[in-house]
Amino acid sequence: MEKNCLAVDIGASSGRLILGSLKNGKLNLEEIHRFENCIVEKNGHFCWDIDGLFNEIKVGIKKCYRKGIKPVSIGIDTWAVDFVLLDDNDQLLTDAVAYRDPRTDGIMEEVTDLFLKERLYLETGIQFQKFNTIYQLYALKKKNPEVLKKAKTFLMIPDYLHYLLTGKKANEYTNATTTQLINAFTRKWDKEIICKLGLNMDMFQEIKMPKQTLGTLREELVEEFGFDMEVILPATHDTGSAVISVPELEDTIYLSSGTWSLIGVENHFPICVTKALDYNFTNEGGMDFQFRFLKNIMGLWMIQEVRRNYNNGYSFVELADLSRQHPEFVSTVNVDDPRFLKPDNMIEEIRKYCSETNQRIPEHPGEIAKCVFDSLAIGYKKAVSEIEDIFEKEFSKINVIGGGSQNELLNRLISDVTKKEVYAGPVEATAIGNLVAQFIALGEIEDINNARRIIKHSFEVKKYV
């Protein structure tokens, strides 16, 4: 009887529960449930609707049961850096505040006054993003010290959702590295940094690795669902799971394309040299002790916000088609300008930028879309040259994975501006990588190399030259 595993992949714009099964050497996917995700305003902050997300997970699990399918295991991955704190009765002390919340404005500068930037980078290897967990916690310590005093448990978003399923507490390694509080060499919580920041070391949980079993479902959930499952930890940082799905890593730069664009390479050790710091690359932890040497680029968040500004009147396909009607429009923006992290109105922010830089101001939706896609492609090209500078070698291929790999126009643009072969797919790379960790843990797949061969054999990857 073939085993079914259930991947829960929740990104910043959408979540999905995807059933995976192995048959005739192929990995078969069945989308069981998909739902929107977005930031909500709560108690004066931008937050995630964490209760709503857990409810969507339960809806998806119940859909399996109604289809007569009882997956043997489940694993959850989400975006990085965000967390909740529990008190000594295991009750929520905080909302699930989102990384785009302005509470960390100015905090990174305060922390890097405490620590030399170089030292923080040498020990953690993590890029300096103003929303890293380290800065969120320091902001909390400054503004709500009483909350931190009561905190007994620190759980990142997937850790908390796993806790709701099992009652078990742990911090999964790949996502924990995005806090900038894990030592890149010991792969443990960096006690010196944590204590120097005046944070409570005891609230951080045991670090567990992808493929480890956390436990089984709480009794009341077995009752509610009608069956039990093993909770097997994937790389709970979504990008950590996504890069597992890159079918061919040789000579390849991956581009995990979703709300963010994460562009980088897989590496066997952290690269913390000054040039990597200056380019602001990161060394996030990967499965099997690999490192994800990459950088964040603002990503399709920009076109998501443009679409929202047009009251969702255009699909992503329509926006790409409209941009083709304006080949003469060439204004571009620096996509990594912090002004685009959470503007009130993305369209107006792009128009203001073009005006301030004495460029033609986009009017038509197609001009706005073309400005976004051209600007992203330029950002990718810059990151590719930085990677090649650091590795002192040329890479011939870029593999775009994730939802953004469906954007044919952008795939072709990437190939045109970088002069690389572009491979697009798999689309559900994150869910696939999540399932791979579960299948390896269950002994259904031998190892990650074998998994990549199965992935290559199972999913279409389009080539753009």
Ligand SMILES: Nc1ncnc2c1ncn2[C@@H]1O[C@H](COP(=O)(O)OP(=O)(O)OP(=O)(O)O)[C@@H](O)[C@H]1O
């Ligand atoms: N049919 C399509 N054609 C072109 N682009 C698409 C299509 N479907 C999705 N996209 C792009 O993919 C993006 C969403 O990608 P994806 O589903 O991987 O993101 P996510 O998982 O919700 O978020 P995160 O990046 O946080 O994981 C959308 O913003 C959109 O730009």
Ligand SMILES: C[C@H](O)[C@H](O)[C@@H](O)C(=O)CO
């Ligand atoms: C906030 C993080 O940079 C973000 O989650 C990124 O790491 C990511 O994985 C987006 O899917």
Ligand SMILES: [Mg+2]
């Ligand atoms: Mg995603």
